[in-house]
Amino acid sequence: MMALRRIDPVGLLVLPAVLYLGLVYGLPLLNLLARALVIDGVPSVAGFVKFFSDPFDWIVIGNTLRIAVLVTLLSLAIGFPTALALARARGAAQALILVAIILPLSVGVVVKAFAWQIVLRRDGVVSQALVALGLWDEPQRLLFTEAGLVIGAANVFVPFMILPIYSVVKLIDPRLGEAAATLGAAPGYRFFRVFLPLALPGIVSGIAFVFSMAVSMYVVPNLLIGDRFQTLATLTGRSFLLMRNEQLGSTTAVVLLVLAVSVVVASSALSRRFGGQS
Amino acid sequence: MDTISRAGLSRRSILKAGAAAGFTLAAPGLLRAETKELVVGGAASHKPWVEQVVIPNFEKKYGAKIIFEGTKSLVNLEKMQKNKGSQYLSVVQMDDPVMILAVKEGLLDPLTAAKAPNLAELVPGATHMDGMWANYLQPWLGIAYNKTAMKTPPTSWADLFDPKYKGRIIIPSLQNTEGLPSLFVAGHLATGASFAAAQKDTDAGFKKLAGIKANLLTIYTQMPQAYNLLEQGEAWMIGPAMSSFASERKAAGAPIELAAPKEGVFAMPSGIAVVKGAPQSDLAFAYVNELLGAALQAQLVGPTASLGTNKATPKPAGLPADLTVHQIDWANVAAERSNWVSRWDREMAL
Numbered sequence: 001m002m003a004l005r006r007i008d009p010v011g012l013l014v015l016p017a018v019l020y021l022g023l024v025y026g027l028p029l030l031n032l033l034a035r036a037l038v039i040d041g042v043p044s045v046a047g048f049v050k051f052f053s054d055p056f057d058w059i060v061i062g063n064t065l066r067i068a069v070l071v072t073l074l075s076l077a078i079g080f081p082t083a084l085a086l087a088r089a090r091g092a093a094q095a096l097i098l099v100a101i102i103l104p105l106s107v108g109v110v111v112k113a114f115a116w117q118i119v120l121r122r123d124g125v126v127s128q129a130l131v132a133l134g135l136w137d138e139p140q141r142l143l144f145t146e147a148g149l150v151i152g153a154a155n156v157f158v159p160f161m162i163l164p165i166y167s168v169v170k171l172i173d174p175r176l177g178e179a180a181a182t183l184g185a186a187p188g189y190r191f192f193r194v195f196l197p198l199a200l201p202g203i204v205s206g207i208a209f210v211f212s213m214a215v216s217m218y219v220v221p222n223l224l225i226g227d228r229f230q231t232l233a234t235l236t237g238r239s240f241l242l243m244r245n246e247q248l249g250s251t252t253a254v255v256l257l258v259l260a261v262s263v264v265v266a267s268s269a270l271s272r273r274f275g276g277q278s
Numbered sequence: 279m280d281t282i283s284r285a286g287l288s289r290r291s292i293l294k295a296g297a298a299a300g301f302t303l304a305a306p307g308l309l310r311a312e313t314k315e316l317v318v319g320g321a322a323s324h325k326p327w328v329e330q331v332v333i334p335n336f337e338k339k340y341g342a343k344i345i346f347e348g349t350k351s352l353v354n355l356e357k358m359q360k361n362k363g364s365q366y367l368s369v370v371q372m373d374d375p376v377m378i379l380a381v382k383e384g385l386l387d388p389l390t391a392a393k394a395p396n397l398a399e400l401v402p403g404a405t406h407m408d409g410m411w412a413n414y415l416q417p418w419l420g421i422a423y424n425k426t427a428m429k430t431p432p433t434s435w436a437d438l439f440d441p442k443y444k445g446r447i448i449i450p451s452l453q454n455t456e457g458l459p460s461l462f463v464a465g466h467l468a469t470g471a472s473f474a475a476a477q478k479d480t481d482a483g484f485k486k487l488a489g490i491k492a493n494l495l496t497i498y499t500q501m502p503q504a505y506n507l508l509e510q511g512e513a514w515m516i517g518p519a520m521s522s523f524a525s526e527r528k529a530a531g532a533p534i535e536l537a538a539p540k541e542g543v544f545a546m547p548s549g550i551a552v553v554k555g556a557p558q559s560d561l562a563f564a565y566v567n568e569l570l571g572a573a574l575q576a577q578l579v580g581p582t583a584s585l586g587t588n589k590a591t592p593k594p595a596g597l598p599a600d601l602t603v604h605q606i607d608w609a610n611v612a613a614e615r616s617n618w619v620s621r622w623d624r625e626m627a628l
Contacts, residue, residue, distance in 0.1 A: 056624050114506070121512050122445075141445055143512070144496040146628070227451040227497035228628045242453050243616055 029257075036250035047251040064231040065259065067149060068215035072161075074154040075210045079161030080203070086162065087170040101159045109156055113223035116152040117143060120224075149225045156220060157213050161206040168202025204271040208264040215260045232256040314342035316561050319357060320371035322348040323522075331577050336568055342561050351376035358385045358553060368556035369565050373455060374547030374608040375615075377411045386410050387554040393563040396570035396588060403545075403605035404587040411551035414569040415584040418603065419459055419544040421537045422519035427511050431537045435463040438517050439490050446514040447493040448504045452622040456501075458611060459518045459544040460487065461618065462604075466541065473542070473604045477611075480618060484625055497626060508534055520546060525583035542602030545585065 039046055051057050086097045104112075119125055120142040130136040142148040172195065180190045218233045232252050239249030320328060325348040333344045347354075351372035358367060358380060372380070380386050389409040391398045397405060397412060404413040421432045427446075432438075438447050450457030465476030465483030476483060495513045498504035501523060507513040509532045516524075524536040550569055552562045568574050572590035579586050579594040585603060586592070593599065 056620075059627075114503075117503075117507070118510075121510070123512075141495070222499060223503060225496075225628075227453070227499050228494075228626055230623055230627070238453060243619065245616065 032250050032253055035246055036254045039247065047247050048255075051248070051251050051255065060230050060232060060235055061255070061259070063229060064215055064233070064256070067146065067153070067221070067231065068211055070146075070150045071153045071157060071214040072207055072211045074150055075158045075161040076203070076207065078154065079158050079206060080165060082158075083162045083165035083169055083202070083206075086166045087172075101162055105159055109219050110223065112156055113152060113220055116148070116155070116224060120148045120152070144225050144228070146225070146229070149221055149229070152224045153214055153217060153220050156217075157210045160209040160213065164205040164209060165199065165202040168205075169199050172198045200271050204268055207267055211267075212260045212264055215263070216256060232259075314340075314558060314561065315345060316342055316368050316558050316565060317345045317347065317366055318369045318371065318565065319347045319349065319354040319367045321350060324348055324371060327578055327581050331581070332569065332574065335574060335577075336565060339568075340561060340564060342558070344565070355380055355385075359383060363555065365553050365555045366557065367553050368558055368562040369550065369552055371414075371548065371550050374406065374411070374413070374549045374606075375455060375612055377406065377547075377549045377551060378608060378612045380551070381407055381410045385554055387552040387556065387559070387562075389552065389563070389566060394567035394570060396567050396572075399572070399589055400570060400587050401589055406549070406608065411549040412566070412570060413545070413548055413587045414550045414566075415548045415575065415578060415582055416545035416587060416603070417520050417522040417548065417582065417584040418538070419456055419518035419520060419546060420524075421515055421517035421539060422505075422508060422524045422534050423515045423537060424508050424511055424513070425533045425535050427514040431535060432515060432517075433537070433540055435517065435539045435541050436467055437539075438515060439467070439486075439493065441492070443493050443514060445493065445495055447490065448495050448507060448513045448516045449490070449497055450501070450504070450516075450518065451497050451499045452615075452619050454499060454501070456518055456520050456546060458606060459604075461622075462544075462606075463518075463541070464490070474607070477607050480614070484621055488625060491626065505532070505534070508532075518544060521583040522546075538597060538601055542604050544604050544606060547606070547608065548584070 036047055037043055037045065082097070082101070086094060086101070089097055121127070122139045122141050122143075124142075126142055127136070127139040131139055142151070176194055176198070177190050180194045185194070216233050217231075218237050221229060221231055221234055232255060236249050236252040236256065239245045239252065243249075318328070325346065328346050328348075333346065336342070336344055347357075347367070354367070354370050354372050355376050358365065358370065361367070362383075362385065370380070370386075377386070389397050389405070389412055397409065400412060404416075406412070421435070421438065423432055437443070438449070449460050452458065452461065461480050461483045462473055462476045463483075464486035465471060465480060466473055468482040468486035469476075471479070471482070495507065496504075498516075501520075504513070504516055505523070505527050508516050509527065519536060521536055524534060528534055528536070550566050552559065552566060556562045570588060572586065572588040575586035575588050575591040578584070579591060583594060585594070585597075593601070
């Protein structure tokens with residue numbers, strides 16, 4: 001009885017989520033780990049040793065991380081100002097921005113990737129615009145390049161940057177900035193020492209969302225850059241779907257998972273340290 | 279085509295199907311014993327021609343009912359694995375690389391000329407692993423090109439390497455079955471070795487392929503995407519390109535054409551085999567025999583844009599009579615593929 005009473009009843013609210021995730025995520029994850037760490041019925045790390053001793057696999061890890069970081073940065077550069085605008089806007093303008101952010105979420109990734117294929121073509125609008133502006137001498141191809149992949153992927157993931165930042169920023173009391181101003185704080189100081197620390201939790205969850213989606217994306221690189229650019233996710237997919245090499249597939253999946261989780265955990269730890277002090 | 283399928287669906291066969299549906303729930307074993315029913319597992323893309331041409335022909339001749347399950351080769355393999363000992367599939371139509379896996383697991387009953395006489399009438403290279411399976415049709419691999427962009431059609435595989443097509447070429451990934459000939463063609467172009475030799479020694483092929491990189495728009499894994507780019511004119515050629523897919527797009531009005539290079543085209547595998555422990559084993563061999571026969575193949579080569587494997591089957595319209603057709607050594611592919619893909623990843627990367 002004592003033990004039961006100590007459980008906060010509010011804690012019970014997470015029970016459905018815990019059961020659901022435990023069943024459809026936790027158990028399969030254990031299965032995946034087991035496959036990666038058991039070879040021919042014997043526990044072994046040979047799969048990982050083999051993976052990490054191949055220089056090519058480090059290139060794949062590099063590809064995966066570089067693209068994820070660039071996509072996250074681009075999403076942040078686009079998403080942060082948008083989130084501020086959204087928080088400040090009122091009435092119809094706010095509704096319009098929200099619709100513009102949320103509506104594209106209902107369009108499938110494959111459709112978006114195909115649309116980018118048209119936009120990034122040699123005779124597509126981006127190439128034409130750059131030529132018209134005199135930045136390019138002749139139409140060039142952006143399709144199937146890393147730049148094209150980053151631009152296209154950021155388009156897919158940017159709502160997941162905007163929405164968490166917006167939900168935090170809209171709760172920041174505007175009077176805090178005014179109070180700082182009356183105490184003599186310059187605009188730059190107010191932004192960096194008052195506003196940014198308060199917005200940081202939103203930024204960190206936006207980064208965590210976008211990074212973890214970008215690091216594991218499969219369909220977008222498949223369609224926007226193709227077979228010549230391998231990431232951990234595409235390598236995993238191929239190992240399972242085509243090569244029937246479950247050992248390699250589960251190894252790359254575990255490596256991907258560890259990378260994604262550690263980046264997300266590290267970023268939230270950093271934010272707690274720096275955000276907490278202010 | 280429509281009339282064919284309607285003729286097959288007579289009032290009696292509808293009644294029979296209805297009764298069968300009722301029976302299936304009650305006594306599936308009994309049903310199979312009484313109505314002579316044959317279950318064939320194939321690819322979803324086979325469905326139109328199997329249902330419109332093969333089934334009506336077969337049902338009329340043998341008075342048996344055929345149920346065609348159209349999925350994917352690997353799904354059929356799994357169905358056989360799961361039901362080992364109590365198979366319900368009698369015949370499988372699968373890609374050759376998957377046939378090899380099925381042979382390794384002991385899931386196939388070898389074909390013999392005694393049980394399927396047409397086996398003796400096939401072109402060389404159409405029977406595999408001592409008759410474990412045979413090819414009934416062979417879609418072929420040539421070069422697909424955009425008619426608007428290319429005023430003169432490509433004539434040789436070497437055209438893919440021509441520097442004037444910088445950024446305009448798409449090739450399939452080596453992980454796609456239709457992508458394998460890129461490697462063999464490159465080897466042949468580099469050393470002049472025969473296509474058979476180039477399949478065994480791929481080193482020269484890999485070195486030659488590095489020279490195509492500047493020409494590549496991309497390497498595809500999703501075929502529809504590649505054809506989309508070709509039809510829009512962003513890409514000018516896809517090679518190797520599968521006849522069955524390209525002709526389907528062409529028929530739909532896409533501005534593309536398929537060329538047969540002078541060095542010859544490659545045959546793609548469409549294998550057929552009898553399942554070991556198959557129900558209605560005699561009928562299963564009869565079904566295979568029909569698909570290996572010239573009469574049925576002649577009706578199928580047109581709609582599927584494929585070559586027949588029976589010596590007596592005429593070539594589909596539009597192909598040169600002296601066309602060379604190269605066969606791919608699938609056992610060699612099965613043994614080497616993961617090494618090839620691994621090297622391909624490294625050397626063809628951006």
